[in-house]
Amino acid sequence: xxxxxxTLGTTRPLRADAERSVxxxxxxxxxxxxxxxxxxxxxxxxxxxxxxxxxxxxFANRQALVEAMTADVVRQLDEVMDAGRPxxxxxxxxxxxxxANVLRVKIGWPFAMGLxxxxxxxxxxxxKRRVDDRCLLLLRRARAxxxxxxxxxxxxxxxxxxxxxxxxVHGPDSDLEPDALAQRVVDTLLHGASPRG
Amino acid sequence: xxxxxxTLGTTRPLRADAERSVxxxxxxxxxxxxxxxxxxxxxxxxxxxxxxxxxxxxFANRQALVEAMTADVVRQLDEVMDAGRPxxxxxxxxxxxxxANVLRVKIGWPFAMGLxxxxxxxxxxxxKRRVDDRCLLLLRRARAxxxxxxxxxxxxxxxxxxxxxxxxVHGPDSDLEPDALAQRVVDTLLHGASPRG
DNA sequence: CATAACTGCAACAGTGATGTTCCATTTAGT
DNA sequence: ACTAAATGGAACATCACTGTTGCAGTTATG
Numbered sequence: 001x002x003x004x005x006x007t008l009g010t011t012r013p014l015r016a017d018a019e020r021s022v023x024x025x026x027x028x029x030x031x032x033x034x035x036x037x038x039x040x041x042x043x044x045x046x047x048x049x050x051x052x053x054x055x056x057x058x059f060a061n062r063q064a065l066v067e068a069m070t071a072d073v074v075r076q077l078d079e080v081m082d083a084g085r086p087x088x089x090x091x092x093x094x095x096x097x098x099x100a101n102v103l104r105v106k107i108g109w110p111f112a113m114g115l116x117x118x119x120x121x122x123x124x125x126x127x128k129r130r131v132d133d134r135c136l137l138l139l140r141r142a143r144a145x146x147x148x149x150x151x152x153x154x155x156x157x158x159x160x161x162x163x164x165x166x167x168x169v170h171g172p173d174s175d176l177e178p179d180a181l182a183q184r185v186v187d188t189l190l191h192g193a194s195p196r197g
Numbered sequence: 198x199x200x201x202x203x204t205l206g207t208t209r210p211l212r213a214d215a216e217r218s219v220x221x222x223x224x225x226x227x228x229x230x231x232x233x234x235x236x237x238x239x240x241x242x243x244x245x246x247x248x249x250x251x252x253x254x255x256f257a258n259r260q261a262l263v264e265a266m267t268a269d270v271v272r273q274l275d276e277v278m279d280a281g282r283p284x285x286x287x288x289x290x291x292x293x294x295x296x297a298n299v300l301r302v303k304i305g306w307p308f309a310m311g312l313x314x315x316x317x318x319x320x321x322x323x324x325k326r327r328v329d330d331r332c333l334l335l336l337r338r339a340r341a342x343x344x345x346x347x348x349x350x351x352x353x354x355x356x357x358x359x360x361x362x363x364x365x366v367h368g369p370d371s372d373l374e375p376d377a378l379a380q381r382v383v384d385t386l387l388h389g390a391s392p393r394g
Numbered sequence: 395c396a397t398a399a400c401t402g403c404a405a406c407a408g409t410g411a412t413g414t415t416c417c418a419t420t421t422a423g424t
Numbered sequence: 425a426c427t428a429a430a431t432g433g434a435a436c437a438t439c440a441c442t443g444t445t446g447c448a449g450t451t452a453t454g
Contacts, residue, residue, distance in 0.1 A: 163360040192389035
């Protein structure tokens with residue numbers, strides 16, 4: 001949790017108020033950019049309640065700011081994956097848990113999440129790969145348990161999983177509790193729209 | 198198929214070569230903007246093989262150009278829906294047919310399709326609503342036939358359908374034949390990843 | 395409290411996109 | 425072949441965003 005020090009080599013500890021500024025800017029950038037990805041630094045600064053120069057003080061340029069956002073989101077995703085215990089917990093439990101928590105992240109950081117999962121971003125790419133791997137591992141375990149068809153293309157299943165998560169936060173249901181949304185996502189992932197027994 | 202005349206009130210028929218320019222620009226814009234949504238008019242002009250001034254002659258501004266693209270895509274979607282006969286053909290047949298054809302459109306016009314289905318675009322909104330309605334009608338027929346669970350939220354199913362189409366054109370499978378992709382999409386929509394009997 | 399860090403504000407130069415105009419040349423239509 | 429339309433190219437003004445600097449005032453921290 002430090003500002004310009006991340007981007008440049010020098011890592012001098014920030015003062016408490018500067019740290020608060022960094023948080024404000026990151027959160028404001030998320031709010032603004034999720035509505036208008038082409039918004040100016042000034043709009044972000046205004047939304048953060050700071051001067052434009054302060055934004056430039058903390059982040060060398062737009063790219064640095066965006067990278068800080070994606071890095072933050074990737075960190076949250078790592079935590080979420082840890083909490084879900086995808087390699088030890090029962091697959092269905094882990095699937096629910098992880099889905100709900102990822103949804104929580106995605107609801108708060110839709111713009112940064114979109115970048116991580118669509119953009120060919122260099123710094124976030126390795127983090128995404130890590131998440132992808134653990135997700136695939138979980139799906140493999142689910143397949144071994146008979147939850148997923150033995151001949152299924154797990155890469156396709158994973159991408160469908162991501163797409164469903166992305167879709168769940170849209171529309172009129174985004175204000176539902178993440179657990180309810182996760183229920184719907186996992187259910188759709190495993191059974192589609194088919195009639196239930 | 199006319200250029201600036203669409204946007205403004207005057208509708209004077211374009212000469213043949215001007216018509217060709219309009220097409221070149223629209224297709225070039227799709228190519229360029231699908232890679233970089235923030236590309237300049239000059240990059241689009243270059244990709245179209247025309248001068249920048251020609252682009253401005255045919256489209257008053259960026260917005261007019263983008264709206265022409267979305268309008269074109271919506272027109273294609275309308276044709277696709279007609280061809281699929283969603284209100285008369287057997288639901289499963291129509292679902293396959295429409296999916297395959299929409300995929301064909303989406304592969305060629307990913308940027309414009311993205312705008313139509315995510316952006317709150319005014320001119321394209323009514324066209325999208327028309328497509329949405331016919332899609333919902335088809336899903337209702339599929340549900341009546343027992344292909345879809347009786348208690349399913351068809352609005353959610355429709356959004357999942359769109360998301361699956363969007364996902365099918367990504368990744369390493371985008372070069373597959375649209376029919377094979379459609380097979381996968383419809384199968385996943387109806388049955389998810391569950392084991393098959 | 396004394397210092398160092400942080401902030402807001404104003405000003406500045408640089409950049410790149412935009413939109414327009416004019417004109418010489420080429421091209422389509424009839 | 426004649427006319428009207430279309431094009432390329434250059435030039436121009438405008439504008440918004442960017443990134444930087446300097447300074448005076450405020451705030452955290454030891």
